[in-house]
Amino acid sequence: MGNAWWNLTLRFLLELSALLGLGMAGWSIPAEFWRWIFAIALPLVAAVLWGTFAVLNDPSRSGRTPVPVSGAVRLVLELVILFGGAAGFYLAGHAATGIVMALLIAFSYAFSLDRLGWLLRQ
Template sequence: MLGNAGWNLTLRFFLELAALLGLGIAGWGLSGEVWRWVAAPAVPLVAATLWGTFAVPNDPSRSGRAPVPIPGAVRLVLELVILFGGAVGFHAAGYKTTATVVALLIVVSYAFSLDRLGWLLKQ
C-alpha cells in the first residue's frame, strides 16, 4: 500500500506524537492552576487511549488488532480530530508556525495514503 511507505509511516508516527504534545499544551493552557495540572496529562492520555482502543479490524497500517472494532469512517474521523486537535492546541498556545506546519504535514501524509483512505471508507 502506498500509504504504508516507510517514510509516511514514520511521518504519521511523529504526527501522532505531535498531536499528543499539542493536546497537552492545550490542556496546560486552561485557566486555573489546578485544572492545568489535571488537563495537561489527561487530554493526551485520553486521546492516546481512544487512538489505541477504537480501530478497524485488520487495518493494514496498524497491527490488525481492534480492541473495540469501529467502522472505517468513524476511525478516520477519530484520527482527524486527534491529529488536527493537536495542531489547534499548538495554535491556541501561540505556536502558530508549528500549528501550520503540523497541519500541512497531516494533509501531506493523508494525500500519500489515498489507498488507505479508500480502504477505511469501504469498511
C-alpha cells in the same frame, strides 16, 4: 496497502506531536489546578481512544483491536486527534507549529489515498 516508509514515519511523528499539542493546550489553561488536569488528561484520553477504537484487520496496525469500528469512524477519530493536536499548538501560542503540523497532516493523508480508500470501504 503500501505506504512508503517515510510516510509511516511521518504519521508516527504526527501522532506523537498531536499528543504533545493536546498537552500543551491543556497546560495553556490559566487556572493553575485545571492546567495540570487538562495537560495530563487530554493526551491520555486521545491515546486511549487511538489505541482502543480501530478497524478490524487494519494493515497499518497489528490488525487486532479492542473495539472494532467502521473505517469512517476511525478516520474521523484520527482527524480529530491529529488536527486537535495542531490546534492545541496554535491555541497554546505556537501558531507556526500548529499550521505546519496541519499542513503535514494533510500532506501525509494526500500520500495515503490507498489507506483512505480502504478505510472508507470498511
